[in-house]
Amino acid sequence: MGRWEPNARGRLQQAALELYGERGFDQTTVAEIAQRAGLTERTFFRHFSDKREVLFTGTETLQDLLVRTVAEAPDSAAPIEAAAAALTAIGGAIPDRELARQRQAVIEANAELRERELIKLASLGSAFAGALRERGVADLTASLTAEAGIAVFRVAFERWLTGDGRTDLTGHIQESLDELRAVTAGR
Amino acid sequence: MGRWEPNARGRLQQAALELYGERGFDQTTVAEIAQRAGLTERTFFRHFSDKREVLFTGTETLQDLLVRTVAEAPDSAAPIEAAAAALTAIGGAIPDRELARQRQAVIEANAELRERELIKLASLGSAFAGALRERGVADLTASLTAEAGIAVFRVAFERWLTGDGRTDLTGHIQESLDELRAVTAGR
Numbered sequence: 001m002g003r004w005e006p007n008a009r010g011r012l013q014q015a016a017l018e019l020y021g022e023r024g025f026d027q028t029t030v031a032e033i034a035q036r037a038g039l040t041e042r043t044f045f046r047h048f049s050d051k052r053e054v055l056f057t058g059t060e061t062l063q064d065l066l067v068r069t070v071a072e073a074p075d076s077a078a079p080i081e082a083a084a085a086a087l088t089a090i091g092g093a094i095p096d097r098e099l100a101r102q103r104q105a106v107i108e109a110n111a112e113l114r115e116r117e118l119i120k121l122a123s124l125g126s127a128f129a130g131a132l133r134e135r136g137v138a139d140l141t142a143s144l145t146a147e148a149g150i151a152v153f154r155v156a157f158e159r160w161l162t163g164d165g166r167t168d169l170t171g172h173i174q175e176s177l178d179e180l181r182a183v184t185a186g187r
Numbered sequence: 188m189g190r191w192e193p194n195a196r197g198r199l200q201q202a203a204l205e206l207y208g209e210r211g212f213d214q215t216t217v218a219e220i221a222q223r224a225g226l227t228e229r230t231f232f233r234h235f236s237d238k239r240e241v242l243f244t245g246t247e248t249l250q251d252l253l254v255r256t257v258a259e260a261p262d263s264a265a266p267i268e269a270a271a272a273a274l275t276a277i278g279g280a281i282p283d284r285e286l287a288r289q290r291q292a293v294i295e296a297n298a299e300l301r302e303r304e305l306i307k308l309a310s311l312g313s314a315f316a317g318a319l320r321e322r323g324v325a326d327l328t329a330s331l332t333a334e335a336g337i338a339v340f341r342v343a344f345e346r347w348l349t350g351d352g353r354t355d356l357t358g359h360i361q362e363s364l365d366e367l368r369a370v371t372a373g374r
Contacts, residue, residue: 078373115302122305143342144367151334159327180331184371186265 009047011037016054017099020106025051025113055103055113059120062090063127070131079137083149084177086128090153091170101161125150152176196234198224203241204286207293212238212300242290242300246307249277250314257318266324270336271364273315277340278357288348312337339363 005011015036019028030051034041048054069089073082094100107113128146133139156172163172192198202223206215217238221228235241256276260269281287294300315333320326343359350359 080370080373115306118305118309119302140342140346140363140366141370143345144338144363145370147338147342148335148367148370151331151338155327155330155334158330176327176331179327180335181371183267183328183332183335184368186267 005039005043008037008039008043012039012044012047013054013099016051017102017106020055021102025106025110052113052116055106056116056120058094059124062093063124065089065093066124067127067131070128071134073135079132079135079141079145082132082135083128083145086131087149087153087156087173087177088170091156091168091173094169097160097165097169100157104161121150121154148180152180192226192230195224195226195230199226199231199234200241200286203238204289204293207242208289212293212297239300239303242294243303243307245281246311249280250311252276252280253311254314254318257315258321260322266319266322266328266332269319269322270315270332273318274336274340274343274360274364275357278343278355278360281356284347284352284356287344291348308337308341335367339367 012033016028016033019032019036028051030041030044033051033054034044037044048057066086066089069086070082073085077085107117125146128149129142132142132145137145152173153176156169156176159176160167160169160172167175199220203215203220206219206223215238217228217231220238220241221231224231235244253273253276256273257269260272264272294304312333315336316329319329319332324332339360340363343356343363346363347354347356347359354362
C-alpha cells in the first residue's frame with residue numbers, strides 16, 4: 001500500500017467528473033484521472049474498481065441509508081411516514097449540488113450510463129419495497145409506497161438540479177411529497 | 188411486395204416469442220422466426236425493423252394511446268382523473284396475459300432488453316407528463332402525476348402477470364390506484 005493521500009477519494013471523484021465533462025466519459029482514461037488528481041493509478045484502484053464506479057458508488061451508500069432509515073422508523077409510523085423519513089435522510093446525504101449537476105450531465109450525455117442509472121433506480125425501488133415488507137407492510141402497499149417514493153425522489157432531484165438553488169434537496173422532497181398527496185386526493 | 192399473408196404480424200410475434208423463450212433472444216435469428224411462422228424473412232422485415240422491435244413495437248402504440256386519452260379527458264377532469272382514464276385505456280389494450288408473460292420472461296432473461304424496457308418506461312413517463320402539461324397542468328403536478336401513474340402501472344402489471352388471473356389488468360390498475368390514494372393519505 002502507498003502512503004496516505006489526504007482526501008484521495010474526493011480528489012479522484014472531482015478530477016474524474018471534470019474530465020468526463022470536458023472530454024466525454026468514453027474518452028477519459030484512469031491514467032488521466034489519476035494525473036489530474038495528482039495521484040497514481042494505483043491509488044485510483046484502491047478506491048474504485050473502474051472509471052464507471054466513480055459515478056455510481058454513491059448510489060449504493062444511499063440505498064443502504066434508505067433501507068436502514070425505513071427499518072428504524074417507529075413501529076407506529078405509517079408506510080408513507082417511514083418512506084418520507086427515508087427520502088429526507090437521502091436528501092440530507094447529497095449536499096453538493098454542483099457535484100450532483102456535473103454527475104448528471106455526464107450521465108445524460110452517455111446512453112450506457114443512462115441505462116445504468118435507470119437500473120440503479122429500479123434496484124433502489126426494490127430495496128425500498130423490501131425494507132417496507134420487513135416492517136410487515138403488505139405486498140401491494142409496500143410496492144406502491146416504494147414506487148411512489150422513488151417517483152417523488154426523481155421529481156424532487158430534477159427540480160433541485162435545475163432550480164434557482166434557494167430550496168435544498170430536502171425541501172424539494174417535502175414539496176413533492178405534499179404535491180403527491182394533493183394530486184392523489186384529486187386536487 | 189409479396190402476396191398478402193393472413194395475420195403475418197401476429198404469427199411472427201408469436202413465433203419470435205416462442206423462439207426467444209426456447210433458445211434465448213441472442214441465439215434466435217430472423218430467419219428462424221420467419222421459418223417458424225411459415226413466412227419469409229422478407230415478410231418479417233415488412234413488419235419489423237429487427238428482432239428487438241418485435242418486443243417493443245407495442246410500447247409505442249401504448250404511448251400514443253396514453254397521450255391521446257389524457258388529451259381527450261374532459262376539461263373538468265383533475266390531473267389524477269385524466270391519468271386514471273389513460274391507465275385504464277392502456278389496461279384494456281393489453282388483453283393477452285399469456286403473450287405478456289412470455290414477453291416479460293424474455294426481457295427479464297436479458298440485461299440489454301431489461302435496460303431497453305426501463306428506457307421505454309422512462310420515455311412513457313415523459314410523454315405522460317408532457318400530455319398533462321398540454322392540458323395546462325403545472326410542471327410539478329404534471330411530473331408527479333405521470334411518475335405516480337407509471338408507478339401504479341408497473342405495480343398493477345406485475346401483479347396481473349403473477350396473479351391467479353381472476354382480476355384483469357384494468358382491475359389491477361384500479362386496485363393499485365385506490366391503494367396509492369390510501370397510502371398517501373397515511374392509512
